[in-house]
Amino acid sequence: MTDVRRLKTIYPFIKTSPIGDSVLERDIPEVLIGNGNKRVHYNGSFHANEWITTPVIMTFLNDYLLAITNQADIRGQDMFPFYQQTMLSIVPMVNPDGVELVLKGHWRRPGFTVELGKGTNPLPISQFDEIFQKSLGIFLAGLYM
Structure with a gap:
């Protein structure tokens, strides 16, 4: 995800790594921020229809990192104590394939094409099960890391 790489360049103290990949083999990045024992995810x-949550989370993430860097507050709260006490884990986009499908109306994988509004489903139901199971597995693994 380009935005995550951009944040890593601006705020080199954050940790980023892929926690898995999507069915279409896109990285699913996680951002780790903080030094504390308390974990928040x-x-x-x-x-896919919740695509708007990604830009909201990315805006929050940038505001939080900016406040930490500039020793500023957010709504009257000093953010540095949160940084010291908490390890914040953020996965901005768990389902990049689904987001592409909703925003562009299609996604392609070698041998398969999915297009919205065509009245037919070219993928077998097992293919959709694979997408869901992979996304769920990545999410649950992130909770217990």
Whole structure:
């Protein structure tokens, strides 16, 4: 995800790594911020129609990192104590394939094409099961890491 790489360039103290890949082999990045023992996890775009959660999370993430870097507050709260006490885990987009399908109306995988509004489903139901199971597995693995 380009935005995550951009944040890593601007805020080199964050940790980023893929927690898995989508059915279409896109990286699913996780951002780790903080030094504390308390763990908090946020994720976005778990379901394709929830695509708006990704830009909301990315805006929050940038605001949080900016506040930490500039020793500023957010709504009157100093963010540095949160940074020291908490390890924040963020997966901005759990389901990049689904988001592409909703925003562009199609996605392609060698041997398969899915297009919305065509009245037919060219993928067998097992293919959709694979997408769901992979996304769910990545999400659950992130909770217990």
